[in-house]
Amino acid sequence: MKKFYKTVTVDEQGGRVLLDGRPIKTPAGNPLIFASLPLAQGIADEWAAQGEKILPETMPLTRMSATQIDRVAPRRSEMEIELVAYAGSDLLCYRAGEPAALVERQAATWDPLLHWASGKLGLSLVPTSGIMPIDQSEEAMAAAARYVVGLSDVELTAFALAVPPAGSFVIGAAMIAGKLTAEEAFSVSQLDETFQIELWGEDYEAADRRAALKLEFIEIERFLKLARV
Template identity: 30%
Template sequence: MAVRYPIHFKALPILTPKGNPFEVPTLALKNSIEDEMRDLKAWPSKLTTQTMTALALSACDRIKGLRDAVIQGLLQNLETDLLLLWVNAPPALLQLQKEFWLPLVQKFNAEMEMDLHPVMTLSTPSVVSALKLKNYLESLSDFQLVGLSHLEGLTHSLILAVLAIKCGISQVFEASELHETFQRSLWGEEPLDMERSAQIQKEVEETLAFLGCLNAH
């Protein structure tokens, strides 16, 4: 049986909102979650704004009966993956897509034995076979699958999420914001847009940290 580390609150092990033992697979994740919980007055609490704790609770309470549906949804989302939907103008942006996104698509193809090609916006990429990708997703633990699914939702890219876990790429947020960053370079920064971007970046980084904790001892 896999080792599980119980989460403690006020020196006592606790249950999830659904009554399951709140246990995680690594000591690093246990320590990170307990650090998030340090300022809480009571448990359970409205804690879902804390990324690591919320993801761990989802892995404990929600994912078990939903794995097949989550995996199927991720595979379907590949057809509208951000890194496959390019724009062909202006030329400077097209060049950035070639320099930044294309190597990531090629790396994903090599890892998953696929042959995905970017298309211009308003077209749909052709996904012929995703058997190795499906097998890979099925091999993930509940905690890894929750983290990957959340990262895919934040970045709109299964390609980025898979490469982050499997290959350790670090520029996940930068890749997902390529178009927005380019537009800001032309038109300047809007406060509300920058606030939204900063919040997404924070959550992406926290999700990557969550996934990193799953590989730690």
């Protein structure tokens, strides 16, 4: 889209970003009202940085705010159910049987997070070896449900953006809680891939995908921090 505005300002009273004095709307046509003034300023900076053409891929804060308003808030109950399901198939619970070096690395990296989830969230998940699915307890799934219900819309948005690429309910929760930084969450979720790269190397396309995924985690973390101020 060609740039159609000249000035970008922040309406501090309404928490809105204004383009030539007119408020931004989401793709669904909803008012883009922000969770905090710092987030509004961050989004204003994204719009102000655009050149002759508007490049949506350079505006992660705008995209995530619109996701919160258009997708999370109106269908929150459905999203909660979808996210709880990840606790039943959490990446951290599916362990390799071999080689020993990978088994040891998974245990050393993933076990502390499972212990944290059990103590902090009451979410006790049971790990297994291999790829065959196992059923987690009703108590664990109920704890996962309680956790997502307790999240604010902003937190649920960040959680919903982080959990699918991580493949892990626990990693997403640890990131929301500040137990893991964005870079740590990326590293933990990519443990298996990193191990294989160390053995066999990495092609350019895979490296680009991993770099994009890491940046996505960093942007989610930034969105959450600005919205919470």
